[in-house]
Amino acid sequence: MIKKIVLLLTFVLVVGLQAQTTLSMEVWTRYSMTRTNSKTTQSTFSLERGYLRLDPTFTDKIKGRFNLDFFSSDKYNDGAGLKLKYAYVEFNQLVPIKYSKVVVGLDKTYFGTIYDWEYMTIEKALEDKEKIVSSADYGISLNGSIPNGFGEYAVALVNGEGYSKAGSKLNINPAPMVNLRLIPLSGVTFGGSMLYEKANFTDTIRAAYDKRLDYTGVLKLAYGPVDAWFEYLVQQYGVTTRGVYNETKSQGFMIMPVVHLGLAVDLVGRYDMWDKDTKTANDAYSRIIGGLNWNILRDAQGAPNLFIQANWQHTTFQNNTVKPTDEMMIQLRWKFSNTLN
Amino acid sequence: MKQILKRTFFKAGIAFIKVGLAIGLFLINSTAVFAAKNSITVAGSTTVLPIVQPAAEAFMDIHNNAKVSIRGGGSGVGIASLISGSIDIATSSRVIQTKELQTARLKGKNPVGTVIALDGLAIIVNSNNPINELNIKTLKDIYMGKISNWKALGGPNQPIVIISRDVASGTFEVFKEKVMGGDKAREDALMLASNGAVASTVGQTQGAIGYVGIGFLSEKNVKPLTIEGVLPSIKTVKSNEYKLSRPLYVYTNGNPKGLAKNYIDFILSSAGQKIVAETGFVPLN
Numbered sequence: 001m002i003k004k005i006v007l008l009l010t011f012v013l014v015v016g017l018q019a020q021t022t023l024s025m026e027v028w029t030r031y032s033m034t035r036t037n038s039k040t041t042q043s044t045f046s047l048e049r050g051y052l053r054l055d056p057t058f059t060d061k062i063k064g065r066f067n068l069d070f071f072s073s074d075k076y077n078d079g080a081g082l083k084l085k086y087a088y089v090e091f092n093q094l095v096p097i098k099y100s101k102v103v104v105g106l107d108k109t110y111f112g113t114i115y116d117w118e119y120m121t122i123e124k125a126l127e128d129k130e131k132i133v134s135s136a137d138y139g140i141s142l143n144g145s146i147p148n149g150f151g152e153y154a155v156a157l158v159n160g161e162g163y164s165k166a167g168s169k170l171n172i173n174p175a176p177m178v179n180l181r182l183i184p185l186s187g188v189t190f191g192g193s194m195l196y197e198k199a200n201f202t203d204t205i206r207a208a209y210d211k212r213l214d215y216t217g218v219l220k221l222a223y224g225p226v227d228a229w230f231e232y233l234v235q236q237y238g239v240t241t242r243g244v245y246n247e248t249k250s251q252g253f254m255i256m257p258v259v260h261l262g263l264a265v266d267l268v269g270r271y272d273m274w275d276k277d278t279k280t281a282n283d284a285y286s287r288i289i290g291g292l293n294w295n296i297l298r299d300a301q302g303a304p305n306l307f308i309q310a311n312w313q314h315t316t317f318q319n320n321t322v323k324p325t326d327e328m329m330i331q332l333r334w335k336f337s338n339t340l341n
Numbered sequence: 342m343k344q345i346l347k348r349t350f351f352k353a354g355i356a357f358i359k360v361g362l363a364i365g366l367f368l369i370n371s372t373a374v375f376a377a378k379n380s381i382t383v384a385g386s387t388t389v390l391p392i393v394q395p396a397a398e399a400f401m402d403i404h405n406n407a408k409v410s411i412r413g414g415g416s417g418v419g420i421a422s423l424i425s426g427s428i429d430i431a432t433s434s435r436v437i438q439t440k441e442l443q444t445a446r447l448k449g450k451n452p453v454g455t456v457i458a459l460d461g462l463a464i465i466v467n468s469n470n471p472i473n474e475l476n477i478k479t480l481k482d483i484y485m486g487k488i489s490n491w492k493a494l495g496g497p498n499q500p501i502v503i504i505s506r507d508v509a510s511g512t513f514e515v516f517k518e519k520v521m522g523g524d525k526a527r528e529d530a531l532m533l534a535s536n537g538a539v540a541s542t543v544g545q546t547q548g549a550i551g552y553v554g555i556g557f558l559s560e561k562n563v564k565p566l567t568i569e570g571v572l573p574s575i576k577t578v579k580s581n582e583y584k585l586s587r588p589l590y591v592y593t594n595g596n597p598k599g600l601a602k603n604y605i606d607f608i609l610s611s612a613g614q615k616i617v618a619e620t621g622f623v624p625l626n
Contacts, residue, residue, distance in 0.1 A: 020508070020532070057508065059525040060517060093523075099439050149442030187449030222449030263427055300418050302425030339507075 024337030026051040030122070031330045037323040047072040048331070051085065061092040083164060085136055100144035106163055109137050110154035110179035111193040112216035113231050113254070120268050121289050122311045122329045125231075126254040130274055132214050132235050133195060134162020139174065151182040151191070160197040160212075173199065187222040209237035210245070229256040249278045263302075266293040268311075282319040289313040299337075306334045378429075380408035381600050385419020385432035386511050387535040388554040389589050391620040392458055392608070393432055399616060400607045409604055413535065416511025417441075423592055424450050429601045431592040434460065434511035434554070454590045455597065457608045459623035461555045461573035462515060462585035463565040465543050472496045474567035477584065481520050483550060486527035491548060503530040504539050504551035512536065515587050516552050552585075556621035578623045589622070 050070030067086035088105030139158030160175030175197035252274035397409035419431035540560035
């Protein structure tokens with residue numbers, strides 16, 4: 001661990017001296033309690049996120065991001081883990097398309113709601129929760145804004161397996177991905193995303209599917225103090241077993257209304273439904289989430305930088321033999337940043 | 342599947358109705374929501390600060406119950422704050438950018454800009470510097486580091502100290518667009534957070550060069566340079582003869598209304614435009 005810290009500090013110094021760099025940190029400390037069948041099955045404090053982020057500006061047109069994620073986990077002997085979350089360079093106006101940029105490296109995934117998920121609930125976005133796509137992935141993308149604020153687009157080639165699985169025995173062949181968001185009216189955003197991946201791997205690398213298609217439709221509404229997010233999500237994947245090709249379809253949706261009570265408090269509701277295999281009975285579940293975000297402090301730009309989130313979530317299962325679960329989570333999030341010249 | 346959906350929808354419906362009622366009661370009881378606002382917050386460009394600050398004081402003298410709070414931060418900070426809903430008016434020395442407009446529209450905001458004054462980006466040097474004029478190409482070469490000593494321009498044998506603005510600044514954006522054409526300034530350029538800091542640093546540093554709004558030319562020991570044969574002045578900015586001129590904006594969410602409208606109307610009035618002229622900027626008429 002000491003070696004890692006020394007390497008990290010060296011990196012910070014090197015980058016900090018080479019370019020104007022914004023250094024920022026974001027920490028999520030969480031308490032979770034889970035109850036099933038009127039019994040407490042989990043009661044835990046954890047460090048869910050400890051982002052250390054460097055955003056160097058090399059020139060007016062070239063910027064980068066390097067983000068480490070420190071977290072507590074029982075998976076490791078010392079109870080902590082370290083993941084690389086983002087590591088990319090973006091080249092603005094590299095291609096002759098106005099307001100476009102090319103991003104190379106480990107970047108956010110331009111897919112569904114995970115792309116601009118703001119964690120209004122403590123729970124992850126539906127595609128992240130169901131591991132349809134990961135929040136960051138290795139690849140290259142061309143993305144940009146549509147003039148006059150009418151939306152944005154992204155075309156990418158990514159591994160498709162997410163940032164935490166790269167190098168494993170998975171299908172890491174490049175997968176094309178597209179994302180489009182249109183904002184025809186202020187407060188009305190709609191669009192969709194698609195990712196397609198075909199397994200062309202060697203015998204030593206195995207994937208859970210031969211081909212896979214993920215797609216989603218997104219609608220966001222914002223009017224006055226009320227926002228509402230809607231998402232419909234589908235994954236289709238096919239597996240050949242003993243020469244027989246079988247396709248499985250998973251699908252679900254999310255509805256999330258948010259009411260902003262002034263700048264200090266957000267009330268959040270959310271309803272998720274997910275059916276893992278549409279051909280199989282008794283494998284669906286639904287989740288209701290109620291939550292409150294208390295924004296204690298905001299930064300100069302008005303974004304919350306010290307806030308508490310409290311969520312209760314109730315999950316019921318189609319299979320009557322599986323008891324419903326209740327989970328209560330309270331999370332303190334804080335962040336800060338500074339610019340090094 | 343149908344059973345689980347039916348049961349859950351029913352429960353979700355009841356829960357949402359309860360939450361809706363609670364919010365409704367809160368809003369009805371909240372005088373803050375319905376009462377007419379008698380205070381507004383204005384933030385953003387440090388260039389526009391010398392206009393909006395005295396204008397706010399004069400406005401509050403006339404409207405006894407009104408409170409106008411002013412702060413700087415830079416044009417980018419002002420526009421981001423307007424989009425987040427934490428301020429009522431953003432001041433900006435540049436036009437809103439596409440990405441900012443996209444974020445605003447996504448959040449149901451509709452930034453509307455009003456031009457309140459005109460400005461020229463004055464290129465300043467220490468008053469002891471014998472150089473009096475430059476063209477835009479030479480200026481760019483200086484900022485990129487291709488020319489690093491005043492001697493190369495017929496001045497003293499003295500290294501050129503580059504003073505620039507921080508990236509959140511609208512003045513920086515305008516300088517980048519009109520002079521640098523997207524190229525980066527010298528690595529050792531001093532990036533300062535306000536027009537005042539740039540003027541003061543140039544005034545105290547022999548060999549320094551910087552850029553400020555023409556409202557900041559009253560700083561001791563600085564002088565403006567003639568650019569492309571034209572000196573920045575009210576007359577040359579108004580006639581657009583001076584190449585580095587620009588409009589100054591205030592942005593509101595939707596058309597200005599209430600106290601924000603009254604305040605902006607005051608800045609646009611003859612009394613407000615007199616303040617614009619007194620602070621060294623260029624009034625609209």
